[in-house]
Amino acid sequence: MQELNAPSTTSPRSPRPVPQADSGEISGDSRSRNGHGPKAWWKKRFRPGEFLIEKGITAVSFLSFAFIALIFVFVFREALPILTPGEVKEKGETESVRQESYGDDTPAAELRQEIDERAKSVEDFEEGSAHAGNLAGTIWQPVSSQPKYGLAPLVVGSLKVTTVAILVSAPIAILAALFTAAFAPKWAKELLKPAIEVLAGIPSVVIGFFALMAMASFMQNTLGYEYRLNAFIGGLALSLAVIPIIYTITEDSLSRVPRVMTEASLALGASKWQTAAFVVLPAATPGIFAGVLLGIGRAFGETMIVLMATGNASMLSGDLFEPVRTMSATIGAEMGEVVFGDTHYTVLFFIGAVLFIFTFALNAIAELFIRQRLMKRFEGQ
Amino acid sequence: MKKLARAFLGLSIPLLSGLCAIVIVLVVLIVMGEVILGGWSTLTWEFLSTGPKAGMTEGGIYPAIIGTLLLVVMMSIAGVPIGTITALYLSEYASQRSILARLIRFAVNTLAGVPAIVFGLFGLGFFIQFVGSGIDNILTGGADLKWGQPNILWASLTMALLTLPVVIVSVEEAIKAVPRELREASLALGATKWETIRKVVLPNSITGILTGGILAVSRGAGEVAPILFTGAAYFLPQLPGSLSDQFMELGYHIYIMSTQSPDVEATRGIQYATTLVLLLLTFALNFSAIFLRYKIRTRKLR
Secondary structure, eight states: OOGGGGGOTTSSOOOSOOTTTTSSSTTHHHHHTTTTTSSGGSOOOOOHHHHHHHHHHHHHHHHHHHHHHHHHHHHHHHHHGGGGGGGGOOOOOOHOOOOOSOOOOOHHHHHHHHHHHHHHHHOOOOTTOOTGGGSSSSOOOOOOSSSSSSSSHHHHHHHHHHHHHHHHHHHHHHHHHHIHHHIHHHHHHHHHHHHHHHHHOHHOOOHHHIIIIIIHHHHHHHHHOSSSSSSHHHHHHHHHHHHHHHHHHHHHHHHHEEEEEEHHHTTOOHHHHIEEEEEEEEHHHHHHEEEEHHHHHHHOOOOHHHHHBBBBBOOOOTTSOOBBHHHHHHHHHHGGGTTTTTTHHHHHHHHHHHHHHHHHHHHHHHHIIIIIIIIIIIIOO | HHHHHHHHHHEEEHHHHHHHHHHHHHHHHHHHHHOOOHHHHOOHHHHHHHHHETTTTTOOOOOOOOOOOHHHHHHHHHHHHHHHHHIIIIIIOOOOOOOHHHHHHHHHHHHHOOOOHHHHHHHIIIIIIIIIIIHHHHHHHTTSSSSSOOOHHHHHHHHHHHHHHHHHHHHHHHHHOHHHHHHHHHHTOOOOOHHHHHIIHHHHTTTHHHHHHHHHHHHHHHHHHGGGGTTBBBBBBBBSSSTTBBBHHHHHHHHHHHSSOOOTTTTTHHHHHHHHHHHHHHHHHHHHHHHHHHHTTTTOOO
16 A cells, blocks of 8 residues: 555656566557557548547546646745745734644643743744745744744754654664565565555554554653653654555565576575675665655655654754654644734745655655666666 | 674574564554554444534544545545546556656656645645635625635545545556456457447456545545645534535544543543544455455456
């Protein structure tokens, strides 16, 4: 199921004709069927029905491209006023009274005081306005009499949580994939693969719930840090969502390492583990790298898990055991309560646009790695 | 010395990697066990068939179940046909090297990679603010806010977009599994391309379309971020009666109950049981999809 999130390496969308296609998938069959065969189009009998159906199908399938374009346009359209300071509308009345409370309440209240104190030290922000310069501030405090839209704590929060998630999930997922590809007996494979599918199928809100209710208290009792919900717990929970992605793609590229390579290595007298560690693993590096990139993208964009497990206090600090508020969680928590068209609304859309661009770039790079480096290495020799 | 290092590596690499595999299996078991043990005692028929009572501290999750079902049904009605047609185009009509086909593949991949919360933003910016408010302006001149606010229609459409790549990928896989001989036999008998697709390709890939739909439903039922501000509601006294109503949803219910309810401890049982219901629902869907997919892959020429 998780493979759907990734640019699957199995589908034949390689732009150049692949010399020795590994299966019949790419070969002539689709090309000879689509009307570019030997017979020229003007010699064929024109069938209006067929023609209309083909055009209709083409038009409908073009929709998915249209949707991407629309997402791009509309997320950026709402975020645009931020780059043109003059056009930002006045703040709405309704939101200033509201005080938010997310996640665990007791530490959040203490934190809020702390944040307020920190906020007092920096007061030279323009009231109610947001533009490119203002976003660079270090305080995120959108709901107050003097709203501040500094993105730094959110960006740092996202980075902290993502770092923890990748540091935990990447080694586990890659080693487990290596285990499946190189060492595992059949029964172990048949246990591990369904386990990964199950893990991939657990909804993120369930993982978030598990982290919030069970994992957070357990880890706090074990490690004894101060705040129950923090960046570390968020990252740990996120790694549960990231492991299937990295595992699937790593396993895919490991199993695509040509048999010639492993057999040559074994024939030269290398043992099983030497082949695995020094031949198979290095050969699949671009694929593994792509998997990690996609994992980063997922961790960065994931909302529900971090919304429930990180404590959601926008503090700027390097401590992994302090609560954080990530970019995606900020959108999720605050968008429901803003006034349409207001500065806060615009800033949230701006954050969304940044998330969009970032994950888009990561996906593009990952696909490039799989398509060009990995396939070239295995096919071009 | 070198020998020793080699022996150590030779032992530790398989052991370490095996350990990681065990960790993954254990984690899955722990998450499942925690949710099942926590929710089992609260999960009764009454819990499934009644609405929340006494300020959400008692009662069941009936409206949330119905809301989730309505959401995924409407999502499938919108998403599955578009996904199927796109898959048909990609595998039957488009030349693999045509610019349009590559553009569409690129779009599908991108769509699969966009974070769920961005879909939520899009739903808000496009469906609610642009389309919804536009309809309101045309119908009532903007005086009456009916479509320009979160409701189940916009939530379903947002979710349909999110699950579109899921449908496309699995339908395409199923269409590819239809043997080439069947198509050629049909064409050789004088059927046109569309006749071949309608009478041979589609009937033979109906399982794949079903699989795509099921996987999409499972994904849609589990995602909360896109509906956070496009239509899900905390509590509603009655079920949604029209397309412009808000709705309760299982995942959103879990999120709200575990983070925003005044007394988290008091509703612990309800939260666990709701999570268990959502988990069972997505698993049932996923397993049936895996089973169907397995059937497609092992199918013989009929």
